[in-house]
Amino acid sequence: LDLEQRLRKAVQNNEFLYHYQPIISTSNGQLIAVEALMRWQPEDGDIVYPDTFIEPLKNLSLELRRKLGDHLFQQVNQVQSAALQQHGIPLRVAMNLSCTVLRDPTRHRDMINSIARLEFPSLINLEITEDTLMEDLANARALLGELRQLGIPLALDDFGTGQSSLNHLRSFPFDSIKIDREFVRNISTEPEDAILVQAIVQLAHSFNMKVVAEGVETETQKRYLMDIDCDYLQGFLISKPLPEQQLLELLATYS
Ligand code: G
Ligand code: G
Ligand code: MN
Ligand code: NA
Numbered sequence: 001l002d003l004e005q006r007l008r009k010a011v012q013n014n015e016f017l018y019h020y021q022p023i024i025s026t027s028n029g030q031l032i033a034v035e036a037l038m039r040w041q042p043e044d045g046d047i048v049y050p051d052t053f054i055e056p057l058k059n060l061s062l063e064l065r066r067k068l069g070d071h072l073f074q075q076v077n078q079v080q081s082a083a084l085q086q087h088g089i090p091l092r093v094a095m096n097l098s099c100t101v102l103r104d105p106t107r108h109r110d111m112i113n114s115i116a117r118l119e120f121p122s123l124i125n126l127e128i129t130e131d132t133l134m135e136d137l138a139n140a141r142a143l144l145g146e147l148r149q150l151g152i153p154l155a156l157d158d159f160g161t162g163q164s165s166l167n168h169l170r171s172f173p174f175d176s177i178k179i180d181r182e183f184v185r186n187i188s189t190e191p192e193d194a195i196l197v198q199a200i201v202q203l204a205h206s207f208n209m210k211v212v213a214e215g216v217e218t219e220t221q222k223r224y225l226m227d228i229d230c231d232y233l234q235g236f237l238i239s240k241p242l243p244e245q246q247l248l249e250l251l252a253t254y255s
Contacts (some may be wrong), residue, residue, distance in 0.1 A: 003056050006042075011057075011064045011071075016040055018075050019241035022250070023094070023212060023234045026226045031254045033092035033125060035234065036076060037241045058100050065100060066110060073114040079244050080120050086248060087255040094125035094155065097143075099132040108143045115152065127155045127178065130162025140172070148173040155212065160200065169207055177204050181215020181235065188220045198228040205229070 001009070010016065020034035040048040057065065076093050083091035101107045115121050126147060133140050133156070144154055153175040156164070161180045169177070179200055186193040197213070204211045213225045216235030225233060242250060 003053075004059055007040075007053060007056055008060060008064060010040055010042065011060065011068045013043065014071050015042055016068060016071065017243075018072060018079075019243055020079065020093070020247045021234060021241035022239045022247075023232050024238050025232055026230060031089075031251070032232060033094050034247065035094045035127070035241075036072070036096070038072070038096075058098075066107075069101075069110060069114060073118065075244070076124070077118050077120075079247065080118070080123060082244070082248055083251055084120075087251045089251050089255055090120065090123055091251070092123045092125060094127050096157065097126050097128045097132060099135055102128075102132060102139050102143060103136050105139060105142070108139075108146065111143070112146060112150065115147075115150070122151055125153045125155060127157040129157040130159060130164035133168065133172070134163045144172055158214075160196070166203075169203070169209075174209055176210040176212055176231075178212040178214050178234075179230075184213050184215045184221055184225075184235070185217075187224050188218070194224065197225075197230075201228050201230050 017039055018036040019039050020036055022031050023033045023035060024030060025032050038050050038054070040053055042048065057068070060068075072095075076095065080091045080093060083089045097111075101111055115124050118124065128140065128144070148154060154173060156169070156172070156174045156177045158180045159177040161182055177200070179197060183193050183197050183200075187197060188194070201211045210231040212232040212234055213221075213230050214234050216222055216225065216233045216237045218237060221235075222233060222237060239250065
């Protein structure tokens with residue numbers, strides 16, 4: 001079977017799942033949200049990461065992509081319910097906006113309806129990468145505006161590596177930006193990157209946006225990010241992305 005045929009079968013068999021990576025606050029160390037990251041667990045094989053399937057998934061039929069979306073929202077609903085029941089934690093989940101959803105206004109409805117049907121619709125954040133945003137500015141403006149009206153916080157993802165103009169920071173209703181791990185990686189070795197990250201934090205704050213640093217792997221990076229008043233941290237130093245059960249166990253240590 002070629003990849004596309006295998007993906008078709010995998011969606012039919014519900015072989016996709018989310019792993020969840022914690023995002024913590026620099027001010028008090030509390031877990032403020034988790035990012036849902038897609039994984040493929042074939043019935044008889046090793047787990048597969050999104051770089052091999054995100055693009056080819058876009059070629060599946062509308063029906064299958066809808067089925068996948070429904071399945072993933074069901075998982076989010078399940079982990080949020082379990083977090084509340086087991087630990088009394090209202091778990092905020094950040095989901096990544098797919099560019100196929102963005103491009104197709106009929107799927108804007110799907111997205112809004114899927115969120116509305118959750119038990120905790122107000123505990124969803126959406127992340128949109130600079131490149132996805134740039135691909136379709138008109139549709140982005142429509143969908144992001146609607147989501148914002150529903151009270152869904154929006155993050156500009158992979159900030160600094162994409163094609164977006166700084167102008168979009170103020171013309172779209174973002175609540176936060178996520179600094180790409182490319183910049184975070186070199187904070188302690190490249191003075192220019194350290195300066196850049198500090199400038200991004202200051203710029204974001206002056207627009208009343210929060211800042212998440214991605215890819216935080218070392219204590220040195222964490223210390224620097226705290227020194228320059230970065231709001232939130234995500235990365236292997238805090239936690240790698242975890243399967244649902246492991247995330248729920250980790251939540252026990254936060255409650
Ligand atoms: O966790 P990982 O490194 O495998 O994720 C790589 C990238 O794949 C993420 O940064 C994100 O852009 C993309 N990705 C992961 N999960 C999803 C998802 O559910 N939807 C979309 N559109 N992209 C995702
Ligand atoms: O949406 P986005 O592409 O930013 O998703 C985050 C991706 O980065 C995920 O694939 C996740 O597995 C990966 N990741 C998360 N934390 C770290 C980290 O500290 N270091 C590195 N190298 N990758 C990370
Ligand atoms: Mn993301
Ligand atoms: Na990102």
